[in-house]
Amino acid sequence: MSYAQFLEQMGTVNDLLCSASMLSWDARTMMPAGAVEVRGQQIATLMTLARTTLLSDETLRRLEAAERSTRDLAEDSAERRAISQTQYAIALHKRIPDELQEERVALREVSRAAWVKARAEDRFEDFAPYLEKVVALARRVAESIGYEQHPYDALLSLFEPGETxxxxxxxxxxxxxxxxxxxxxxxxxxxxxxxxxxxxxxxxxxxxxxxxxxxxxxxxxxxxxxxxxxxxxxxxxxxxxxxxxxxxxxxxxxxxxxxxxxxxxxxxxxxxxxxxxxxxxxxxxxxxxxxxxxxxxxxxxxxxxxxxxxxxxxxxxxxxxxxxxxxxxxxxxxxxxxxxxxxxxxxxxxxxxxxxxxxxxxxxxxxxxxxxxxxxxxxxxxxxxxxxxxxxxxxxxxxxxxxxxxxxxxxxxxxxxxxxxxxxxxxxxxxxxxxxxxxxxxxxxxxxxxxxxxxxxxxxxxxxxxxxxxxxxxxxxxxxxxxxxxxxxxxxxxxxxxxxxxxxxxxx
Amino acid sequence: MSYAQFLEQMGTVNDLLCSASMLSWDARTMMPAGAVEVRGQQIATLMTLARTTLLSDETLRRLEAAERSTRDLAEDSAERRAISQTQYAIALHKRIPDELQEERVALREVSRAAWVKARAEDRFEDFAPYLEKVVALARRVAESIGYEQHPYDALLSLFEPGETxxxxxxxxxxxxxxxxxxxxxxxxxxxxxxxxxxxxxxxxxxxxxxxxxxxxxxxxxxxxxxxxxxxxxxxxxxxxxxxxxxxxxxxxxxxxxxxxxxxxxxxxxxxxxxxxxxxxxxxxxxxxxxxxxxxxxxxxxxxxxxxxxxxxxxxxxxxxxxxxxxxxxxxxxxxxxxxxxxxxxxxxxxxxxxxxxxxxxxxxxxxxxxxxxxxxxxxxxxxxxxxxxxxxxxxxxxxxxxxxxxxxxxxxxxxxxxxxxxxxxxxxxxxxxxxxxxxxxxxxxxxxxxxxxxxxxxxxxxxxxxxxxxxxxxxxxxxxxxxxxxxxxxxxxxxxxxxxxxxxxxxx
The missing domain is CATH 1.10.1370.30 (Neurolysin; domain 3)
Structure with a gap:
């Protein structure tokens, strides 16, 4: 039963993430232009709730119970892999501080706008200060995640785990x-x-x-x-x-x-x-x-x-x-x-x-x-x-x-x-x-x-x-x-x- | 500040409800037919989270603080009305037990299917047993909500407050x-x-x-x-x-x-x-x-x-x-x-x-x-x-x-x-x-x-x-x-x- 309860909790996380994706699909295909800003808030709320749910004590409790109840299964069984995936995601989220995440979101808005303008006017020098900030933040993310050899390895792990x-x-x-x-x-x-x-x-x-x-x-x-x-x-x-x-x-x-x-x-x-x-x-x-x-x-x-x-x-x-x-x-x-x-x-x-x-x-x-x-x-x-x-x-x-x-x-x-x-x-x-x-x-x-x-x-x-x-x-x-x-x-x-x-x- | 914090909390509720509406719009206009069931789960999750957030201790805390901080405003000021609307919604949700709500959702699925079939075959007698259950549940909802003169007044209050x-x-x-x-x-x-x-x-x-x-x-x-x-x-x-x-x-x-x-x-x-x-x-x-x-x-x-x-x-x-x-x-x-x-x-x-x-x-x-x-x-x-x-x-x-x-x-x-x-x-x-x-x-x-x-x-x-x-x-x-x-x-x-x-x- 406890593994099922863990899955139920993760089902809520999945529903939130899929709902955010649905809102994002709509924003890119159907949404009237004037709704951009409020749609951003709605997606942010869903992502925040997904994160909150993932990091909640309830998830942790169910995760631990699920881990105990599946301990005899093979390491690469679906159950144990679902558990270890979740543990990995939780650890990663905990390593990246909220304020760093918020800085990234805030910077993304202004730096994207700066890039659109700089590209239109072919002025790299106008985009450069924003890119410097993006790189500096990425370095801080890399430090938060941790790495063995090269900070870039930490960033690669977000997309292509194992690659260095x-x-x-x-x-x-x-x-x-x-x-x-x-x-x-x-x-x-x-x-x-x-x-x-x-x-x-x-x-x-x-x-x-x-x-x-x-x-x-x-x-x-x-x-x-x-x-x-x-x-x-x-x-x-x-x-x-x-x-x-x-x-x-x-x-x-x-x-x-x-x-x-x-x-x-x-x-x-x-x-x-x-x-x-x-x-x-x-x-x-x-x-x-x-x-x-x-x-x-x-x-x-x-x-x-x-x-x-x-x-x-x-x-x-x-x-x-x-x-x-x-x-x-x-x-x-x-x-x-x-x-x-x-x-x-x-x-x-x-x-x-x-x-x-x-x-x-x-x-x-x-x-x-x-x-x-x-x-x-x-x-x-x-x-x-x-x-x-x-x-x-x-x-x-x-x-x-x-x-x-x-x-x-x-x-x-x-x-x-x-x-x-x-x-x-x-x-x-x-x-x-x-x-x-x-x-x-x-x-x-x-x-x-x-x-x-x-x-x-x-x-x-x-x-x-x-x-x-x-x-x-x-x-x-x-x-x-x-x-x-x-x-x-x-x-x-x-x-x-x-x-x-x-x-x-x-x-x- | 405390009124703003209350609004922030209600903003989350609004984001969840608007997201559910977005998913519902998509389901009625764009969604491929095969996604009906999982979309239902996603919408249910968003509605449940909206309800949970509305009824949370955090909301109650912020609501009480907001009430204290707006007590000198006019009774029909936007602030006090937002607060009283929320209090009313909370009271209503608390009055309708979870299990009654779940029974309604469960009955809706089967009774709608029965109606579709009965209508196609022009057999009212096949739909009648479901309608009896719908009416019985509606009576229980009315009793939960409460009323002065007539149980139907309680149901009217959900859609046309004040009408009896x-x-x-x-x-x-x-x-x-x-x-x-x-x-x-x-x-x-x-x-x-x-x-x-x-x-x-x-x-x-x-x-x-x-x-x-x-x-x-x-x-x-x-x-x-x-x-x-x-x-x-x-x-x-x-x-x-x-x-x-x-x-x-x-x-x-x-x-x-x-x-x-x-x-x-x-x-x-x-x-x-x-x-x-x-x-x-x-x-x-x-x-x-x-x-x-x-x-x-x-x-x-x-x-x-x-x-x-x-x-x-x-x-x-x-x-x-x-x-x-x-x-x-x-x-x-x-x-x-x-x-x-x-x-x-x-x-x-x-x-x-x-x-x-x-x-x-x-x-x-x-x-x-x-x-x-x-x-x-x-x-x-x-x-x-x-x-x-x-x-x-x-x-x-x-x-x-x-x-x-x-x-x-x-x-x-x-x-x-x-x-x-x-x-x-x-x-x-x-x-x-x-x-x-x-x-x-x-x-x-x-x-x-x-x-x-x-x-x-x-x-x-x-x-x-x-x-x-x-x-x-x-x-x-x-x-x-x-x-x-x-x-x-x-x-x-x-x-x-x-x-x-x-x-x-x-x-x-």
Whole structure:
């Protein structure tokens, strides 16, 4: 009984967090503009009550009773992991003082506004004082959390538990060493044709095609919906209600096409969690600081990347579905065949903007930002020197000159809102996606034939079995170890990119 | 300081209630069907936390301190009224035992399902046992709340404080005595032409026209939005976010036309509340049992009825706006002029269904239901005798034969969900609307000229001044007394209907 009572208490915490997420979804999709301020208060109240409930004596009492009653279960049983996740979250919340949390919230409002203005006017120097405060606060958060080697490790633990400056240095070193020669080889080749991607693609038809593919992948619309936002995202309020958004560019088809299927990958993760974990600490729908401790942001990103890149950008996918895309856009694609379309949506084209980057160059944007964060937190890089550092890296990695800070260091919102430590998740997602996908097709002989004929169930079942169903029960590396026999390993990713671009650009 | 601390605590309660309303709006407009059950849990958690917070020792402490610090203010000052509203809500919650509340929630689920089935199959006898339980529980609620004369008075106090069996008997007597002869006189006249209302009216154009009129009335879309639902409603999450919904019938124009402007009336009330009352006990956005004690459901309905009937069904409105309706539906309305349209949307046509009733016969549907509720609670009417009683009243009041219970006693969802005591609000809304509107045009000489030329600001300012801005500070009769010099008075309503239908049907 006592474990059930503990879960009941955590169900209240989950309801509060999911309600806050619901209010946040509405704020980004439906809410009239004039309600911004009061909505912020409502969300803050729900988050405060979630925190108060989590840290209450009642929770502690039930937690201790649950711990006693589950002591004979395996360490990695769902019960004991739910308990240890909760203990971890409580400890973390207790380590970060209320006033520090309040300072962060207060700073976020003003620094984001300063960033919006500074970006519009291309005046980095106006944003710099705010960024200095953001960095100083992040350092204090790191000190509160604690770390062994590097303060940045503490911030990483909030998003990608287990990852450190040392492990990332090693990962990035290996990626640079293999991807830079590959990129140079691609750049030496003539560009593939892609002009037709910029024709006029009416939004409704884009939506219909994207949604049809999302459903083919297994996205269940009885428990989901697709909306339109400037910044696409996936969000869930339990596995029973998992929503995605996308952005339609009428004159650039890939934006919504791959955006929708990227978010579908996230959504399949949420919809695939064991129903028994709903409203428990093992559910994956715990926003904010409650998300740490279990599975990582990188693990979540691995699912979106897997569906976006390994499936939706594959030759098999377009060989099969291109006729139906042509049916949706008959005049726009009249002069393009499946092979040309597949090449176009996989073209490599180094650019200044992260969110527009192709699969080959995306990680360079990430490594640049992660290393800057690391050095800012370490104090070996000063905010004022950021543009210089940024521009030098863009030149050395991608060979690009950055004409102004709007297209450079001011392009992302993350730092202005106090998010430091979370860029690396994207690259870890790429690496993990390749590692899982390789093992998947090697392990289950029905997966690749399924993909070839448009039956996505075998892949989905494999991912549900190995990743989705577990929710936050296992860590990222535990999942990888069980599924692939190895912890995070960049070799399958390097292998995948090398093979892909060697074929596409007919490299030696 | 202590009053501010009390308000801070009540702000948390308001945030929880508004969040619950937000989740409820989403459930009725956007939510995927598969999320029904878990959404119910989330809303229940928020409502429970609101109640727990309201009844907490902390609230009591702050309430007592606030009371001490405001003792020298006037009894009807905002501060003292906020305090007394809170005391009333606390007392009420304490009087209704938890287990009774839980029994009601549990019964609601099963009885609503039984009603849906019984209605579909036209088997009142299958619903009767559930209705008996609903009535028995309502009696227990009435006993818990307490009353002086009649148990039904206790239930009325939840929705229309101050109203009693005695006062309603008197009101209904006066309405019947004057409206039945008027109705008979109308029925003796030939019907006006209205066939053109059933032509094909595309939804988008209906929406555009309705929204344009709503904005003309003063509905502020920076703090609102209009959506489409089967059952139209208005809901707010503070005055900064006041949403309405409507229902489009492609082959019956009045449904969305007047539905939208009805909900607009509700929305103007919410948007007009003093901003200083936001997140306080004087805000009007407190759903469920927190809504009692201040202004009444009838007062809210008076604003929707005023805009729907006194404005949007008026001759002045159609003389002015009919050309723009014709511009929206040129072929559909080619052979109809403004006068004919005005007559058609005001035609009297006794029917079996309350929600389709015209302005003249609507109150008969309400009086019938209210009197049945009263007698059920008193025990002078048994559930099994309900159809007979219903059908006899439809015959004597409206001269109609009820062919089956689907079109009779089974038509409304209210009783199946345990709502008893709330039908009378509609008629009180009608009465109050006429009383306020009469005084408005008599008091402010700029109102009628404004209405004639499409300037709705003078009316809105008058209603804001006399009603909206006060939120829940004054009772319905206090508002009426200040505005009109009288408490609720049916004479202006009778006068209005008599004048209107005498003209429309050219009665003697």
């Amino acid at each position: 400056v040392v492990s990332l240095d090693k990962l990035f070193g290996r990626l640079r060493e293999s991807l830079i020669p590959l990129l140079r080889a691609v750049q030496a080749k003539p560009q593939v044709r892609w002009d037709f991607l910029e024709r006029d693609f009416p939004e409704d038809a884009q939506r219909d095609f994207g949604l049809k593919m999302a459903e083919a992948f297994g996205y269940d619309l009885r428990h989901g919906r697709l909306d339109n936002t400037v910044h696409p995202f996936e969000i869930s309020f339990t596995r029973e209600d998992v929503r995605i958004t996308t952005r339609y560019k009428r004159n650039y088809l890939p934006a919504s096409l791959f955006g929708t299927l990227h978010e579908t990958g996230h959504a399949l993760y949420e919809q695939g969690v064991d129903p028994a974990y709903t409203r428990t600490p093992l559910a994956t729908d715990m926003p904010g600081m409650y998300a740490v401790g279990g599975v990582s942001f990188g693990a979540h990103e691995s699912q979106s990347r897997l569906y976006e890149n390994h499936i939706a950008r594959s030759k098999a996918f377009w060989d099969l579905h291109y006729p139906s895309l042509v049916a949706a856009f008959p005049s726009q694609l009249a002069d393009v065949d499946a092979a040309a379309f597949h090449r176009a949506v996989n073209r490599v084209q180094p650019g200044l903007i992260r969110v527009e980057a192709d699969e080959m160059t995306y990680d360079f944007h990430i490594m640049l930002r992660t290393e800057i964060e690391r050095d800012l937190i370490a104090g070996t890089l000063e905010v004022k020197d950021l543009p210089e550092r940024w521009n030098a890296a863009m030149k050395s990695d991608l060979g690009l000159d950055v004409p102004n800070n709007r297209l450079g260091v001011l392009q992302d919102t993350h730092w202005s809102t106090g998010q430091i430590g979370t860029f690396c998740n994207y690259t870890i997602g790429n690496v993990m996606a390749a590692q899982l996908f390789k093992t998947a097709v090697e392990t289950d002989a029905s997966i690749q034939p399924g993909l070839d004929e448009g039956n996505y169930a075998p892949l989905r079942h494999y991912l549900r079995e190995t990743v989705h169903q577990h929710g936050r029960r296992f860590s990222r590396d535990e999942l990888l170890l069980k599924a692939t026999g190895r912890t995070l390993d960049p070799e399958p990713y390097i292998e995948y990119l090398t093979k892909k671009y060697t074929e596409l650009y007919e490299l030696g | 069996v005695v006062s309603l008997d008197k009101l209904f007597g006066r309405l019947r005595e004057s409206l039945i002869p008027l109705l008979r006189a109308v029925q003796a006249k030939p019907q006006v032409r209205w066939d053109f209302l059933e032509r094909d009216f595309p939804e988008d154009a209906q929406r555009d026209f309705g929204l344009k009129m709503a904005e003309a009335f003063g509905y502020d879309l920076r703090h609102g939005r209009l959506d489409n639902t089967v059952h139209p409603f208005e809901i707010s999450f503070t005055r900064e976010d006041v949403r309405i919904t409507t229902r489009y019938k492609r082959n019956y124009l009045p449904a969305s036309l007047f539905g939208t402007l009805h909900e607009t009336g509700h929305a103007l009330y919410e948007q007009g509340v003093d901003p200083a009352y936001t997140r306080t006990p004087l805000a009007t956005d407190m759903p469920g049992m927190y809504a009692v004690g201040g202004v009444s459901f009838g007062a809210h309905e008076s604003q929707s009825r005023l805009y729907e009937n006194h404005i949007a069904r008026s001759k002045a409105f159609w003389d002015l706006h009919y050309p723009s309706l014709v511009a929206a539906f040129p072929s559909q309305l080619a052979d109809v002029d403004a006068a004919a349209f005005h007559r058609a949307v005001n035609r009297v046509q006794p029917g079996l269904i309350r929600v389709e009733a015209d302005e003249m016969t609507y109150d008969f549907h309400i009086m019938l239901r209210t009197e049945i509720e009263r007698d059920l609670i008193a025990g002078t009417l048994e559930v099994k005798d309900l159809p007979e009683r219903w059908n006899a009243a439809m015959k004597s009041d409206l001269g109609l034969d009820v062919p089956n219970n689907r079109l009779g006693v089974l038509q409304d969802t209210h009783w199946s969900t345990g709502q008893i005591g709330t039908f009378c609000n509609y008629t009180i809304g009608n009465v109050m609307a006429a009383q306020l509107f009469k005084t408005a045009v008599e008091t402010d000489a700029s109102i009628q000229p404004g209405l004639d030329e499409g300037n709705y600001a003078p009316l809105r300012h008058y209603l804001r001044e006399t009603v909206h801005q006060h939120g829940r500070r004054f009772s319905r009769d206090e508002l009426l007394l200040k505005a009109t010099g009288r408490t609720l008075d049916p004479e202006p309503y009778i006068e209005y209907l008599t004048k209107k239908y005498t003209e429309l049907y050219e009665l003697g």
